[in-house]
Amino acid sequence: MNDQLYQYLLLLGDNPLILGHRLSELCGHGPSLETDIALTNISLDLFGQVRHYFQYAAKLNGENQTEDDVAFLRYEHQYKNTLLVEQPNTDFAYVIGRQFLFDAYHLPLLEQLMASKDKQISAIAHKSIKEVKYHHRFSSEWVKRLGDGTEASHQKMQTAIEDLWPFVAELFEETPLEQAMKEEGIGADLSQVKEKYDADVQNIFELAQLQRPDHQYTQSGGKKGVHSEQLGYILADLQYMQRAYPNMTW
Amino acid sequence: MQDLEKAFQARIDAGEVIEPRDWMPEKYRKTNIRQISQHAHSEVVGMLPEGNWITRAPSLRRKVALLAKIQDEAGHGLYLYSAAETLGISRDELYDQLHTGKAKYSSIFNYPSLTWADMGAIGWLVDGAAIVNQVMLTRTSFGPYARAMVRICKEESFHQRQGYEIMLTLCKGTEVQKQMAQDALNRWWWPSLMMFGPPDAESTHTEQSMKWRIKRKSNDELRQYFIDMTIPQAEVLGITVPDPDLKWNEERGHYDFGEIDWDEFWQVVKGHGPCNKQRLDARKNAWNEGEWVRDAAVAYAEKQANKQEQIAVAG
Numbered sequence: 001m002n003d004q005l006y007q008y009l010l011l012l013g014d015n016p017l018i019l020g021h022r023l024s025e026l027c028g029h030g031p032s033l034e035t036d037i038a039l040t041n042i043s044l045d046l047f048g049q050v051r052h053y054f055q056y057a058a059k060l061n062g063e064n065q066t067e068d069d070v071a072f073l074r075y076e077h078q079y080k081n082t083l084l085v086e087q088p089n090t091d092f093a094y095v096i097g098r099q100f101l102f103d104a105y106h107l108p109l110l111e112q113l114m115a116s117k118d119k120q121i122s123a124i125a126h127k128s129i130k131e132v133k134y135h136h137r138f139s140s141e142w143v144k145r146l147g148d149g150t151e152a153s154h155q156k157m158q159t160a161i162e163d164l165w166p167f168v169a170e171l172f173e174e175t176p177l178e179q180a181m182k183e184e185g186i187g188a189d190l191s192q193v194k195e196k197y198d199a200d201v202q203n204i205f206e207l208a209q210l211q212r213p214d215h216q217y218t219q220s221g222g223k224k225g226v227h228s229e230q231l232g233y234i235l236a237d238l239q240y241m242q243r244a245y246p247n248m249t250w
Numbered sequence: 251m252q253d254l255e256k257a258f259q260a261r262i263d264a265g266e267v268i269e270p271r272d273w274m275p276e277k278y279r280k281t282n283i284r285q286i287s288q289h290a291h292s293e294v295v296g297m298l299p300e301g302n303w304i305t306r307a308p309s310l311r312r313k314v315a316l317l318a319k320i321q322d323e324a325g326h327g328l329y330l331y332s333a334a335e336t337l338g339i340s341r342d343e344l345y346d347q348l349h350t351g352k353a354k355y356s357s358i359f360n361y362p363s364l365t366w367a368d369m370g371a372i373g374w375l376v377d378g379a380a381i382v383n384q385v386m387l388t389r390t391s392f393g394p395y396a397r398a399m400v401r402i403c404k405e406e407s408f409h410q411r412q413g414y415e416i417m418l419t420l421c422k423g424t425e426v427q428k429q430m431a432q433d434a435l436n437r438w439w440w441p442s443l444m445m446f447g448p449p450d451a452e453s454t455h456t457e458q459s460m461k462w463r464i465k466r467k468s469n470d471e472l473r474q475y476f477i478d479m480t481i482p483q484a485e486v487l488g489i490t491v492p493d494p495d496l497k498w499n500e501e502r503g504h505y506d507f508g509e510i511d512w513d514e515f516w517q518v519v520k521g522h523g524p525c526n527k528q529r530l531d532a533r534k535n536a537w538n539e540g541e542w543v544r545d546a547a548v549a550y551a552e553k554q555a556n557k558q559e560q561i562a563v564a565g
């Protein structure tokens with residue numbers, strides 16, 4: 001099996017997996033039925049993408065592996081999602097902030113992956129980008145609403161952005177795996193993704209009357225399997241059935 | 251006034267559809283608001299017992315299907331609130347009635363969902379019972395309600411099949427899975443029968459509602475229909491309903507069944523079921539914690555509108 005490609009598919013699939021999970025925790029608890037439906041929609045799209053990546057990964061692996069083995073039966077350190085997406089649903093401003101900070105990355109990432117030499121990755125990216133354009137529109141609209149809404153909402157949005165900002169840098173830290181995939185023409189060039197990201201975030205923050213945080217410290221490790229304390233709890237939920245009732249068909 | 255009411259009743263009797271702008275007796279309006287909003291609240295509160303299992307769904311396929319199902323229920327809530335709003339009440343008022351306990355929702359959602367098999371049992375039995383209750387409402391006299399129900403019933407039957415398929419998979423699985431399915435049936439069976447409401451003899455709203463075609467069949471008729479439909483499905487699964495008195499009555503052409511515990515039903519209706527407090531608290535929390543978000547959306551929209559105006563004036 002092509003282990004690097006397999007690992008890269010995990011890297012691509014784990015962000016939507018964990019973010020989709022976080023959004024799914026909110027189902028039925030949103031501030032309005034409309035936002036509830038929209039966030040569930042995004043969660044559904046993300047899980048759809050996860051299934052494409054993991055079905056492909058399972059096929060590469062052979063050994064009768066399934067998408068569910070890939071999604072549910074790894075240990076903590078084998079998950080490669082960035083720290084950003086595992087952060088909790090502290091309040092609606094965090095949910096929107098986390099979503100926007102991810103969407104602004106996800107969109108240019110997929111633009112790059114559409115040109116991947118790997119036909120399947122390219123096909124997944126083509127399909128996903130339509131969905132992610134909608135996610136980005138939804139989250140950026142809400143960043144503006146909250147940032148330029150009331151005094152209270154402005155405060156909350158600014159606070160959420162401040163708190164989430166340290167996790168942004170990791171999105172663009174190129175791991176050896178990503179470098180190798182980029183050089184093979186399969187993976188994305190993160191420096192180009194970052195260029196678009198910075199411009200996009202700058203623009204939306206301005207429209208939303210938000211200050212771009214200027215703190216220099218960053219937090220990373222997720223892509224290498226070193227996570228925040230959050231992930232263990234996520235996996236306790238995510239893997240519960242598969243661990244408690246192993247080897248069964250559902 | 252009497253003439254108006256007579257003419258109204260004649261329209262209903264002729265099978266005409268009543269639209270929001272048509273004249274209607276105040277009591278007809280109130281009864282529709284009560285029933286439609288109760289139904290809307292049930293859709294929204296009904297998201298909670300199943301929502302509880304999304305993060306723990308056993309496979310990606312099941313997770314996505316469950317999420318989509320619950321999203322459908324949110325959509326049902328939306329159509330129904332809109333239908334109620336055509337009768338001159340706002341969504342905020344309707345929510346307020348829910349949160350203060352003035353409005354009811356289906357008691358079934360005050361029971362806990364304890365295992366994955368409950369996702370099967372809820373779809374199969376609860377959505378199944380909902381369809382039996384609701385199919386007749388696709389031809390109810392109030393137009394917006396009838397039209398909402400057409401759309402909703404289609405999706406509910408999809409949910410019912412999806413739930414049954416979860417049960418079928420469990421029953422074809424390991425012994426542990428089959429036990430899980432049986433346990434879920436044991437817990438959800440009687441509450442599902444209670445979804446049709448109190449026996450006809452004790453039902454307060456039935457007669458007038460029948461006259462207005464807001465309701466078209468009695469509680470007991472619907473309950474019997476549901477039981478007759480469901481027992482063969484349980485047989486296919488190879489699990490049994492928790493009723494020692496259940497048996498086929500050749501003469502009646504229906505299943506006879508045991509006594510329903512109406513004390514339990516009234517306890518739950520009064521708010522003393524296993525999860526009444528948690529369900530209502532969850533809704534109230536979502537609403538209260540969402541207030542600043544809704545305020546922000548309004549403030550932002552106003553600012554944008556002002557900007558547009560200024561541009562128009564300057565132009």
Ligand SMILES: [Fe+2]
Pocket residue numbers: 293322323326402406
């Ligand atoms: Fe529904």
Ligand SMILES: [Fe+2]
Pocket residue numbers: 293326380406
């Ligand atoms: Fe319903």
Ligand SMILES: [Fe+2]
Pocket residue numbers: 323377405406409
């Ligand atoms: Fe349903």
